[in-house]
Amino acid sequence: MKVKVWGCRGSLPAPGPENISYGGNTSCLEIRDGDTLLVLDAGSGIQRLGRFLDKKVKVIHILLTHLHIDHTMGLGFFAPLYNPDVEVHLYGPSSSSESLLNRIRKYFSAPLFPVRLADLPNHPVIHELDQSEFEIGPFRIKSEFICHPGPTLGYRIQHGANVLAYMPDHELQLGSANFPLDPEWTSGFEIAVKADLLFHDGAYSFSQYEQKVGWGHSAVRDTIQFAQLCQVKKLSIFHHEPTNTDEQLDEILRRNVEGKTFGFEIEMCKEGSVYEF
Amino acid sequence: MPAQSLELILGRQFMDSLSIPGFLVDTEGNLLFYNESAEEVFGLKFGETGGMRVEEWATIFTPMDAQGKLLPPESLPLVQTLQSKIPAHGSMYINNLNRERIRITVTAFPIIGRPDRYLGAMAMFWKSELP
Numbered sequence: 001m002k003v004k005v006w007g008c009r010g011s012l013p014a015p016g017p018e019n020i021s022y023g024g025n026t027s028c029l030e031i032r033d034g035d036t037l038l039v040l041d042a043g044s045g046i047q048r049l050g051r052f053l054d055k056k057v058k059v060i061h062i063l064l065t066h067l068h069i070d071h072t073m074g075l076g077f078f079a080p081l082y083n084p085d086v087e088v089h090l091y092g093p094s095s096s097s098e099s100l101l102n103r104i105r106k107y108f109s110a111p112l113f114p115v116r117l118a119d120l121p122n123h124p125v126i127h128e129l130d131q132s133e134f135e136i137g138p139f140r141i142k143s144e145f146i147c148h149p150g151p152t153l154g155y156r157i158q159h160g161a162n163v164l165a166y167m168p169d170h171e172l173q174l175g176s177a178n179f180p181l182d183p184e185w186t187s188g189f190e191i192a193v194k195a196d197l198l199f200h201d202g203a204y205s206f207s208q209y210e211q212k213v214g215w216g217h218s219a220v221r222d223t224i225q226f227a228q229l230c231q232v233k234k235l236s237i238f239h240h241e242p243t244n245t246d247e248q249l250d251e252i253l254r255r256n257v258e259g260k261t262f263g264f265e266i267e268m269c270k271e272g273s274v275y276e277f
Numbered sequence: 278m279p280a281q282s283l284e285l286i287l288g289r290q291f292m293d294s295l296s297i298p299g300f301l302v303d304t305e306g307n308l309l310f311y312n313e314s315a316e317e318v319f320g321l322k323f324g325e326t327g328g329m330r331v332e333e334w335a336t337i338f339t340p341m342d343a344q345g346k347l348l349p350p351e352s353l354p355l356v357q358t359l360q361s362k363i364p365a366h367g368s369m370y371i372n373n374l375n376r377e378r379i380r381i382t383v384t385a386f387p388i389i390g391r392p393d394r395y396l397g398a399m400a401m402f403w404k405s406e407l408p
Binding site: 093094095096128130131144145146147151174175176177183184185186187189190 | 279391
């Protein structure tokens with residue numbers, strides 16, 4: 001499988017010369033194997049994915065972790081949604097009170113957006129998920145609720161012997177007892193365990209996190225400890241706080257890894273990065 | 278051991294932060310967690326016992342009526358909640374750490390995750406001496 005990052009910024013797009021290295025678009029990953037295309041989240045990064053997408057692709061599966069605006073804001077700007085020859089499947093978390101379709105309709109309605117869902121040439125096919133396991137082409141996908149305000153899923157995507165785990169919004173400290181010592185009581189453990197590549201929320205430095213406990217995101221320090229607990233092979237830290245510049249992100253990573261040895265690779269995720277398995 | 282669901286993890290976190298005694302069980306009634314205040318009533322430490330199967334902890338927590346007669350399981354709020362998946366409430370007597378009989382009141386409620394996943398139950402209890 002081939003994985004491309006089209007956006008890894010959190011909360012709000014953050015374009016600007018100070019954010020050239022890590023990019024300013026919000027969450028969006030492309031995962032491909034031949035004709036099968038998975039898109040993880042529809043943040044502002046999905047707009048560019050739509051522009052550069054192979055015209056031969058006729059079916060697209062968009063898996064939303066949750067419906068916060070930074071993960072859905074690009075949907076209306078995703079060109080394939082307006083192509084009558086393309087079938088789009090939208091997956092997202094169940095809620096106790098309202099269907100996924102109705103919640104997505106809120107985005108495609110006044111005053112937020114001029115085009116209604118019913119105006120699209122093909123109505124997207126909606127799939128509600130909770131603790132689910134299913135297959136799309138060569139991919140085996142597992143979803144699970146994780147700790148973040150509102151219904152939020154983590155995804156574990158298996159392709160042959162390789163596993164990619166994706167939890168862009170996840171607050172480890174609130175979602176774990178005895179963190180980071182007890183996997184049985186750690187939110188997201190089953191999604192990430194022994195993954196070859198883990199994309200995980202690391203929005204803040206620890207001092208930033210202390211000011212934002214309960215907002216649904218993690219400190220880089222905790223993200224690294226979680227990756228260690230899960231014995232992943234590579235950690236790509238995701239959902240960069242929009243006010244953290246390239247220089248600050250480099251410094252946060254340096255402070256958390258300097259002088260320490262880890263049994264896996266650690267990086268700050270960069271928009272435009274490509275991974276092949 | 279597979280990881281617990283998010284709802285049970287958050288239930289444990291919530292209970293761990295309370296000063297009212299409480300415990301958390303799975304759908305079978307196996308004890309998953311009890312908090313510090315419950316430790317004081319049970320005379321046990323969660324760090325030492327960990328979770329307990331229902332057969333094991335039923336021998337520790339022995340509810341009685343005012344005359345000291347053992348209560349049948351189906352009369353207990355937690356058992357009612359586990360069977361019906363709706364909240365239940367009631368009072369009973371137990372022996373505390375000092376072997377004194379005390380009256381407690383228990384409120385149990387089911388833990389049902391999105392969209393409709395039954396995962397277990399939570400019970401809170403407090404001393405409720407009759408006037």
